[in-house]
Amino acid sequence: MKQLWSQLALLLIGISFNAMAAAADADQMISPARARSLFILQCAGCHHVDGSGQPDSGVPSMRNTLGYFLGSAQGRAFLVQVPGARNATITDAELTALTNWQLHNFSKDILPADFVPYTTQEVTQARANPPSDVAATRAKILQELQAKGQLPSAAFEQLTTGLK
Numbered sequence: 395m396k397q398l399w400s401q402l403a404l405l406l407i408g409i410s411f412n413a414m415a416a417a418a419d420a421d422q423m424i425s426p427a428r429a430r431s432l433f434i435l436q437c438a439g440c441h442h443v444d445g446s447g448q449p450d451s452g453v454p455s456m457r458n459t460l461g462y463f464l465g466s467a468q469g470r471a472f473l474v475q476v477p478g479a480r481n482a483t484i485t486d487a488e489l490t491a492l493t494n495w496q497l498h499n500f501s502k503d504i505l506p507a508d509f510v511p512y513t514t515q516e517v518t519q520a521r522a523n524p525p526s527d528v529a530a531t532r533a534k535i536l537q538e539l540q541a542k543g544q545l546p547s548a549a550f551e552q553l554t555t556g557l558k
Contacts, residue, residue, distance in 0.1 A: 424488060429495035436482045436492065445500040449555040459553055461501035464509060465544035469535045471520040474512070476528060479521075486518040493517065 434443060441447045445456035463469035474480065474493055482489060494511045525531035536553055539545035545553075 424491035426491075426495055428488075429491040430499075432484060432488055432492045433496060436484060437478060437496075440478065445496070449552065454553055454555075456496055456500040458501055458504055459549060460497050461504035461506070461509075462539055462545050462549055462553070463535065464497075464506055465539045465542065466535060468531075469539060470512075471523075472525070472531060472535055474517050474520045475524045476532075477524075480524050486521060487514045489521065490514045490517045 440453045441456055447453040447455040449455055460473065463473050474489055479489060479493070484492070490512045497505060497509075497511075533554070536545060536550060540547070540550045
């Protein structure tokens with residue numbers, strides 16, 4: 395009888411771990427429709443539904459610009475470190491899905507050929523280590539990308555319009 399209870403206990407523990415793993419996987423699986431909804435709720439107020447932003451007011455367009463930030467590790471991290479992303483009241487998994495959705499919907503044509511989608515672990519780490527001066531960090535990233543020939547002059551102008 396003792397052996398039966400031990401086996402039953404192990405079975406229940408296994409079921410519990412499987413249920414927790416399934417719940418964790420479900421948290422990672424966020425549909426494109428949900429990611430779009432998150433964009434509308436969290437970002438569209440400033441960046442507009444079409445991602446065009448308000449460049450003259452310092453809110454950059456996301457259209458055909460986000461992909462350039464992927465040209466450096468610091469630029470890649472920066473996309474989830476900006477205050478609107480970092481401080482959004484969404485989970486890291488949701489921010490991951492949202493960021494990947496934005497890249498595919500607003501910068502698909504300029505994504506690097508070797509683009510790898512963000513992972514939740516990457517977003518968690520970047521979100522926890524924000525730059526102390528967002529504007530200076532952004533300016534430095536853009537200058538470095540332009541110096542490396544990874545940011546065309548027209549895109550540089552577009553991304554720096556309205557920055558203070």
